[in-house]
Amino acid sequence: MITLHGFSPSGNCQKVRLLLEQLGCDYRWVEVDIANGGTRTPEFLAKNPNGKVPMLETADGRILVESNAMLFWLAEGSAFFPADGWQRAQALSWMFFEQYSHEPYVAVARFICGWTALDSPRRAELPKLRERGLQALAVMERHLLTAPWFTGNAYGIADIALFAYTDVASDGGFDLSPYPGIRDWLARVRATPGFVPMPALDAQAAARIEAST
């Protein structure tokens, strides 16, 4: 059985949980307390020297890190994976876009709003993060004018990768009302069979987000 080491409010972890659920895979979730050094213990760093979740562990103890590499590995051969080579490359292109041009702004703004003190100096980063995050959302919106999904002809791994943090972008202060294409796509993803939402935030994170946005 697969073990997924994760932090429940993390979109990168939620991506993998969503695909495992939609594939009907049997798996075990191990919550990692990243706020209290859970990814910095010698035991964790021995498995992932980069000190990040999610971390996937197979039944025989092999380790795979990087959420989008997990999506690719888990989905290969399934309906969530493009069978055509060019479409597969386009899906990967969107997944690299997600990690380089989207997550560092949309996810990091949300992290600062929900998981740093209201007087944290990191809050000075928010205007720049929101500017760059909106640029990424505009690129997504433009694609959605021409196609219903990011994974070739059907819902799949690139949609899962981009959905995770886009669906909770308002937590970081992003207003999705100027992006009707994105809002419709989010609704289509939520309506896919076996969809599971991210678990509810704890009271402290929810209160900080309420006070930040």
Added chain:
Amino acid sequence: MITLHGFSPSGNCQKVRLLLEQLGCDYRWVEVDIANGGTRTPEFLAKNPNGKVPMLETADGRILVESNAMLFWLAEGSAFFPADGWQRAQALSWMFFEQYSHEPYVAVARFICGWTALDSPRRAELPKLRERGLQALAVMERHLLTAPWFTGNAYGIADIALFAYTDVASDGGFDLSPYPGIRDWLARVRATPGFVPMPALDAQAAARIEAST
């Protein structure tokens, strides 16, 4: 024939050039003057709304963006691509690591040193970028204690992805002398058949790097 739109000193562009050369592919290189808005023209943005190079264009006008997605697409079925699914996932994991944990520090520090004025306020970012870049290099060094390559059992796409900016890390002020595993691996990559180095920097970039590091 494939057209690669690129900026010669960019490691992300050099990755794709190196693989095309080592595959023996016929291709055309179109230099894009990114310092003077070459990726911000209406013509460019119509092809890549994210406004970045490299951008790959096929003979029939289809577009693929994101350097590591290009490596994956170009290499599929070749010796540079792991045939085994688990090794393929590990290679992708390193490629996502490269874009998330390595390039934003190692490449951006180099960009600031070589392509911003010596009194640019962006130079205040350098200490933090170097700290995070060294963390990425330490993760690579640890892997190289256990394996000669990042792409499964042989040289391939993950090595090409990580080589590009690691080989020019000194341009950003990174000292590789504490990383013998990395230095040996760089030498092994340079010795692969058909290897081509990044073109020499222009005089202005070279002088700024000289003055910065």
